[in-house]
Amino acid sequence: MMIERLREYVGAETPTGDAAALNAFADRLTTRYAELGGAVRRIPAPTGDHLVADFPGRGPQASAAPLLFLTHHDTVWPIGQLRDVMPWREADGIIHGPGVFDMKGGLVVLESALEEVADRDHRPLRVVVVADEEIGSPSARALVTAEAAGVYAAFGFEPPHPNGDLKTSRWGSTRVRIEVTGREAHAALDPGNGVSAIDELVDQLVAVRRVVAGHDHVLCNVGTITGGGRTNVVPGSAAAEIGFRFVDPSTEESVLAAVAALEPVRDAQLKVRVLSNRPAWQPSAASDELLAKVVAAGRSVGQEIGGAAASGAADTNLTGWLGIPTLDGLGPVGKGAHAVHEQVVAATLTERADLVAAIVTSL
Known part of the structure; x- marks a missing residue:
């Protein structure tokens, strides 16, 4: 049965x-x-x-x-x-x-x-x-x-x-989404007026790795990356969703605070938000x-x-x-x-x- x-x-x-x-x-x-x-x-x-x-x-x-x-x-x-x-x-x-x-x-x-x-x-x-x-x-x-x-x-x-x-x-398990807004431009005729959201996102993910490397017993998995559209257009938007795992609440608090405090490295807008959290x-x-x-x-x-x-x-x-x-x-x-x-x-x-x-x- x-x-x-x-x-x-x-x-x-x-x-x-x-x-x-x-x-x-x-x-x-x-x-x-x-x-x-x-x-x-x-x-x-x-x-x-x-x-x-x-x-x-x-x-x-x-x-x-x-x-x-x-x-x-x-x-x-x-x-x-x-x-x-x-x-x-x-x-x-x-x-x-x-x-x-x-x-x-x-x-x-x-x-x-x-x-x-x-x-x-x-x-x-x-x-x-x-x-x-x-x-x-x-x-x-x-x-x-x-x-x-x-x-x-x-x-x-x-x-x-x-x-x-x-x-x-x-x-503990927390899902975080990093969203980047850049500025679109023609990739060949006017690249200087563009701000690549994808380049910014890549730099931010490297920064996240540095944060994680500074803590013991943290797992970090970049599960999805989206952004851009055409190779002749400087991408104006990009995003990634990241899964973090933490062995204790203090490590979780420290890592998430550092990720929330990330700052753009170019003239782009950055938004970090928690999608779900299990302490x-x-x-x-x-x-x-x-x-x-x-x-x-x-x-x-x-x-x-x-x-x-x-x-x-x-x-x-x-x-x-x-x-x-x-x-x-x-x-x-x-x-x-x-x-x-x-x-x-x-x-x-x-x-x-x-x-x-x-x-x-x-x-």
Whole structure:
């Protein structure tokens, strides 16, 4: 049943930014969560609706602080990836396809766990499904922060470490856009009156490298560059989007302040703006204590679970940064996130659902 549902979800492609596709998928989740006893709210956003589903508690802890489950339904893959590049395939216990690992497998694990605990005693449960997680959740940060208020703990359903260990902290992640406005002119007849936005952008990217080189434990990736139009026209505009990763808040603050303070080196206009930000979630005693409880829950269902820091960012950065006991990586074991060999180990779908059910009923 879990594999069939995963195939259904992978077949409904949901690239970030395609609001129609994401909202159609949100319709499926709304129906499914309602069937499982949840009260579902839809929060409109330009990139697609976010969902919040609240499941009542049962038994002695029916009125206790809830557990928060963080998920997302967007993927990095465009419409047609399934048909043209990454067809669904099952072989030797491995399932291949766009989104199986990041993170439709996690959505299926969560649903199955909710079904398992439907008749058991547990705290209230709150599920948040984000529509633009793959670009840093720019429209969902406030939602995640609001829904995290007063929860007992937060869990993410992103992929785990390769050996199945959960993620106990994450680097911070910030996306920055540098926009340059120069002045167009004929590149041969009047070059002196032109100001090349592309040349200015190149110099600014070199300056960014110097900033990064002055700090330890910073990752910097220039993900896109755009600008210009014709070789006989001095380009009047150019832009780049940069992804930064930071191990701690002080490094993040220092680097971003230096990037924001960049000045033009020629007669051009420069604009630097933050597109999305997830602060560093650092190791904490609260998350360590939560991990110890999860280890015990895992042993109750015959599983040995560990935990380790992670360099990738997700919405759990926000809850961890806020000081809420947080763990991530409850999705199935696999590999190839954001790569054409994306895959999950089929048997771990059931294993992870059993683990989540044990966590829910033991906390």
